[in-house]
Amino acid sequence: xxxxxxxxxxxxxAPPFIGSMVRGAxxxxxxxxxxxxxxxxxxxxxxxxxxxxxxxxxxQPLYQNYRLDIEIFPQKLDFSIFLFGGEYTSxxxxxxxxxxxxxxxxxxxxxxxxxxxxxxKSDDQIIYSNGKFQKNILIKPKKLNLKNDSLCRKIKVKFKxxxxxxxxxxxxxxxxxxxxxxxxxxxxxxxxxxxxxxxDLNITAISEFPVIRNKKLSMLDFERYSNKQKTKMKFGxxxxxxxxxxxxxxxxxxxxxxxxxxIGKQTTFGLGKIKVEDLR
Numbered sequence: 001x002x003x004x005x006x007x008x009x010x011x012x013x014a015p016p017f018i019g020s021m022v023r024g025a026x027x028x029x030x031x032x033x034x035x036x037x038x039x040x041x042x043x044x045x046x047x048x049x050x051x052x053x054x055x056x057x058x059x060q061p062l063y064q065n066y067r068l069d070i071e072i073f074p075q076k077l078d079f080s081i082f083l084f085g086g087e088y089t090s091x092x093x094x095x096x097x098x099x100x101x102x103x104x105x106x107x108x109x110x111x112x113x114x115x116x117x118x119x120x121k122s123d124d125q126i127i128y129s130n131g132k133f134q135k136n137i138l139i140k141p142k143k144l145n146l147k148n149d150s151l152c153r154k155i156k157v158k159f160k161x162x163x164x165x166x167x168x169x170x171x172x173x174x175x176x177x178x179x180x181x182x183x184x185x186x187x188x189x190x191x192x193x194x195x196x197x198x199x200d201l202n203i204t205a206i207s208e209f210p211v212i213r214n215k216k217l218s219m220l221d222f223e224r225y226s227n228k229q230k231t232k233m234k235f236g237x238x239x240x241x242x243x244x245x246x247x248x249x250x251x252x253x254x255x256x257x258x259x260x261x262x263i264g265k266q267t268t269f270g271l272g273k274i275k276v277e278d279l280r
Contacts, residue, residue, distance in 0.1 A: 001193050002141035003260065004089045005069075005082050006127070008099060010118040012077040012108060019070050019161075019270030020224035020235065022079050025108050027057045030098040032106075052091040056268075063192040067262045070270035072161055072220070072239075077108065079270070082260065084193065089141045096120065096127065144193070144260060151252050152278035154213075154245045157182070161273040162220050162237030164265040174217035174238055179209050183251055186258045193261065210251055214243040224269075237264070237271060243279065 015021070031053045037045045048054045056066060065088045069080035081099075083089050099120060107114040120128035122139050165172050165185045172181055187206060221236030247255075255276050264272040 001084060001144040002086055002089055003082055003084045003144050004092055004139055004141050005080055005122060006092070006095065006099070007080045007121045008078060008118060009121075010077045010103065010115055012113050012115050012118075014074045014077045015109070016073050017070075017222040017224075017235070017270075018074060018077055018079060019068055019266075020222075021108050022070070022077070023068060023269055025102040025106055026081075026095075026098055027053065029101040029106050030056070030094065033097050033101060034094055052088070052094055055087075061192075063189050064268050065193075067267040067272075068270035069262075069273060070161060082262075084144065084261070086141075092139055096133070100128065100133075144257070147253060150278075151247070151249050152280055153210075153247050153252075154243065154279045155247060155252070155255065156241055156243050156277040156279055157255065158241045158275040158277065159217070159237075159239050159273075160275055162222070162235075162239055162271050163263065163274075164237040164271055165263075166265070171237070174215070174219060174240070177212075177215070177217060177238060177242070179212055179244055182263065183209060183254055186254045186261075186263050189261055189263065190254060190257055206250065206254075208246070208248050208251070210244040210246040210248075212242050213245045216240045217242065235266070235269070235271075 034051060034053050036047055042048055042054050042058045045051070045054070056064065065084040067082050069082060071078070081095065083092060083095065102108070103115050103118050105114070106112070116131045118128070119126065125137065125139070126134055127137055127139070128134065165181050167176070167181060183206060217238050217240035219236060220239045221234055223232055224235045255274070258274055259276055262272040263274055266272070
């Protein structure tokens with residue numbers, strides 16, 4: 001599996017949670033750039049299955065082949081976008097154009113804050129600066145490495161943005177979270193990414209789960225307005241850290257994979273960002 005990561009830096013002051021705002025502005029800009037339907041409607045559109053906007057914003061797959069990478073309580077409107085798989089990485093020029101448009105033309109939030117002073121990088125290569133795209137830029141996809149040569153049986157997992165996982169139809173609370181909840185969620189996303197390669201991949205392939213030795217978690221709630229549902233929605237989850245002990249090569253690999261792919265629900269809004277720290 002290939003992926004591209006685009007890093008965006010700006011001078012716009014940011015609210016405590018930027019995920020919903022960035023995703024919404026990106027979608028509005030992307031639709032203006034790619035839509036060729038005179039009705040401007042996705043329902044019944046002749047080009048829907050080839051449209052990157054439709055796939056990212058209107059189609060309802062179990063998991064999406066992209067995610068936002070954000071910080072909570074940031075000072076500036078900085079973020080990253082991960083694009084997974086050739087079908088998405090090949091559309092990188094459209095995503096880059098949408099980023100430029102949302103900063104310069106559409107703006108962010110109710111105040112429609114705009115800026116020409118933003119920077120786009122990929123793998124330390126400057127893609128956009130000083131109000132224009134750089135010439136002769138080649139963005140090469142990286143391989144999403146699902147195999148890890150190292151193994152640390154004891155690790156610290158930091159939940160950098162709210163983690164939302166469900167068990168028996170309810171979102172898990174801090175005192176309810178188990179190692180199984182985390183790894184099963186990670187496994188399901190990995191299975192989705194590998195579905196064309198390993199159709200027989202099954203959750204029973206996880207033969208041994210680690211145990212949680214220490215847990216420092218709390219609930220962090222944000223609120224967002226849903227344009228589709230025309231209402232405000234709670235948008236929080238678990239933040240903090242845990243220590244896992246007794247990892248196998250497979251479970252260690254799953255968590256390292258989740259550092260790139262994200263974990264749990266609403267990763268397209270920037271939720272489910274984790275950081276794994278080896279405790280040797």
